[in-house]
Amino acid sequence: MYDARNVRPDWARVGFNDSLSAWIMPELMPPPLNITLNGQLILQDMLPIRSGLDALHFETSQENGYLKTDDIGEIKGAPLTDRGSGVLKPVAMWQPTTGQNMAGWCRVKLRGARGVGVYIRHSEILAQPLMSTGQSYGGINTESLRSAAQIDIYVLRGDPAGEIYEPTFTVHGFRYLSVSGAPNPLTVDDIECPLVHSETTLKGHFATSNPVVNQIQHNVQWGQLSNIMAVPTACSQRDERTGWTGDTALSVDEALYNFDLMKFYLNYLNLIIDLQLANGAIPDVAPGGGGYPADPNWGTALPTITWQLYRHYNDSQILADYYNPVRAYVENIRSGYNNTGLVNLAYQFGDWVPPPPYPQTNAHLIASTENDCIQFSTDPLRKDFMEPALDTLAAGGTRCGGNRRERRGACRQLRLQTT
Numbered sequence: 001m002y003d004a005r006n007v008r009p010d011w012a013r014v015g016f017n018d019s020l021s022a023w024i025m026p027e028l029m030p031p032p033l034n035i036t037l038n039g040q041l042i043l044q045d046m047l048p049i050r051s052g053l054d055a056l057h058f059e060t061s062q063e064n065g066y067l068k069t070d071d072i073g074e075i076k077g078a079p080l081t082d083r084g085s086g087v088l089k090p091v092a093m094w095q096p097t098t099g100q101n102m103a104g105w106c107r108v109k110l111r112g113a114r115g116v117g118v119y120i121r122h123s124e125i126l127a128q129p130l131m132s133t134g135q136s137y138g139g140i141n142t143e144s145l146r147s148a149a150q151i152d153i154y155v156l157r158g159d160p161a162g163e164i165y166e167p168t169f170t171v172h173g174f175r176y177l178s179v180s181g182a183p184n185p186l187t188v189d190d191i192e193c194p195l196v197h198s199e200t201t202l203k204g205h206f207a208t209s210n211p212v213v214n215q216i217q218h219n220v221q222w223g224q225l226s227n228i229m230a231v232p233t234a235c236s237q238r239d240e241r242t243g244w245t246g247d248t249a250l251s252v253d254e255a256l257y258n259f260d261l262m263k264f265y266l267n268y269l270n271l272i273i274d275l276q277l278a279n280g281a282i283p284d285v286a287p288g289g290g291g292y293p294a295d296p297n298w299g300t301a302l303p304t305i306t307w308q309l310y311r312h313y314n315d316s317q318i319l320a321d322y323y324n325p326v327r328a329y330v331e332n333i334r335s336g337y338n339n340t341g342l343v344n345l346a347y348q349f350g351d352w353v354p355p356p357p358y359p360q361t362n363a364h365l366i367a368s369t370e371n372d373c374i375q376f377s378t379d380p381l382r383k384d385f386m387e388p389a390l391d392t393l394a395a396g397g398t399r400c401g402g403n404r405r406e407r408r409g410a411c412r413q414l415r416l417q418t419t
Contacts, residue, residue, distance in 0.1 A: 002165065004157035005114060046267040047199035049230060051104065056225070057201040059260070101175045103226035103236040104196040105152070107166040112183030114158025118165070119181050122150040122174035124237055140178045148239040150174065156183075171196050173226055173236030198228040201260040224255050231268055231287065243268065243286050246298035246349065252305050256312040265305050266318075272302050273325045280325075280332030293332065295349050302329050303389035310395065319395055326392045333389075 010016050017023075049055070101124055110118060123140035142150070150172045154165040179186060206217050226236045231243040232251070248268065255261055271286040281293035282302055293299065306322040309315070 001153035001155070002167065003155040004163060004165075005155060007157065042270070044267060046230070046263040049196060050199045051194040051196045055195065055197050055199050057199075059201050059203050097176050098193050099175075100222065101173070101226070102193065102195055102222065103171055103173045103229070104194050105167045105170060105172055106177060107164060107192045107194065108154070108179070108182075108186075109162060109164050109190040110154070110156060110182060110184065111160075111162040112156050112158070114156060116156045116183050117181050118154045118156070118179065120152040120154070121178040121180075122152075122172040122237075123176050123178070124174055126176055140176045144238055146239045148237065148241075150237065171229060171236070171241075173238075173241075195225070196229075197225045198230055198261075198264055200225075200228065200264070202258065203260050204258040220254060221258055224251065224258060228255075228259075228261065228264060231271065232265075242288060243271065244298070245272065245282070245284055245286060245294060245301035249298070249301035249304040252301075252308045256308055262309060262313055265309055269302070269305055269309075269322060273322075276302075276325055276328065279335070280328030280330075282329060296333060298349070299329065299333075300388060302326060303392045307388040307392045307395075310392070316395075319392060323392070326389055330389045330393065 008016075008018050011018065106120060106122075108118070108120065112118075121140060121142070123142050124144060125141045127139055127141040152165075152167045152170070152172075157163060177191070179191075202221075207214055227233045227247075229236070229241070232248040232255075233241045234244040234247045235241060252265060256265075268286065272282055275286055275289055276282045277292065282299050283292050284290035284294045284298045302322075303326045306318060306326055310318045
């Protein structure tokens with residue numbers, strides 16, 4: 001909530017002094033470096049989160065794809081406020097829609113009496129009779145948000161000339177809006193929605209003669225942009241905007257074909273390694289942790305991202321930098337095998353978020369954490385999730401100083417085989 005009645009002009013500027021705010025003199029603190037624990041301050045070498053076209057750049061002027069400087073976001077009649085501004089303009093007045101699922105926020109022009117509160121709710125879908133369980137506001141459906149509110153509240157200061165509200169320090173995943181409490185009738189010219197994501201450059205272009213395939217590519221690019229917020233997030237709308245490793249492992253190849261995200265993913269690899277245990281195990285989520293050890297299909301993010309960065313950028317330094325963490329991860333997987341050749345792969349996620357309509361799929365028919373599924377394997381390789389790790393070890397062993405014999409010997413010790 002933002003209460004404009006309490007605004008202090010220039011409060012964020014140097015030299016601001018307001019006796020009513022009771023400012024406390026800051027204290028000089030020592031650096032957070034604990035020598036005993038081998039703590040380190042490391043530069044987060046990645047581009048910041050920005051909005052509009054400050055966030056998305058284009059490698060060439062030959063824009064053959066479906067993200068273009070002159071019509072970014074234009075789909076199914078959703079126009080822009082200013083062509084090329086990176087700002088979507090709603091195409092409807094009530095239950096406004098941007099015409100495009102996106103991540104960002106909305107800038108709203110308001111006029112009204114002092115103290116009036118305006119509620120702006122965000123959602124990806126509209127309410128439908130078969131889906132609604134009471135979580136419907138102004139015709140939008142918020143069930144998929146779970147505990148995430150996605151509500152911006154603005155209290156007017158009563159400026160007769162009108163006032164503009166634009167939230168900061170937040171982001172929403174949405175396509176539809178519900179604006180309630182606005183004292184003045186809103187039009188489409190009163191709402192603008194900047195796109196927000198980590199700064200990047202569009203590199204890949206793909207188009208066919210098939211409109212369905214082109215729409216899939218359009219959705220892929222927009223979905224990717226909506227989920228690069230300093231870390232690769234699992235979703236942009238509900239209460240799970242976190243760096244799930246499995247989602248990242250599945251999408252990194254696609255993302256690198258479309259966008260320049262080398263520093264973005266190197267930063268994420270470092271976040272994973274920060275959480276890697278001495279035995280090589282990594283969690284399901286980074287940063288913030290999660291269950292240890294990760295479901296192998298999730299934990300493969302460590303070798304998969306490493307391998308895909310090497311493939312796309314042909315930089316052997318990446319292999320050198322992450323060879324040991326990947327090897328430790330593989331050792332951890334290998335340690336689960338017993339004398340019979342079986343391995344307990346522990347945690348295994350399944351299709352636990354089936355799409356509507358409801359009722360949901362019978363939980364007994366799918367593998368999920370709710371069923372406490374344990375996955376066993378007699379295959380010491382499990383190529384579906386271990387192949388990137390083997391590729392990284394094989395290439396890294398050669399390019400990082402080891403010869404082919406040493407590489408094969410190392411893999412034999414891991415009870416794995418490479419060719």
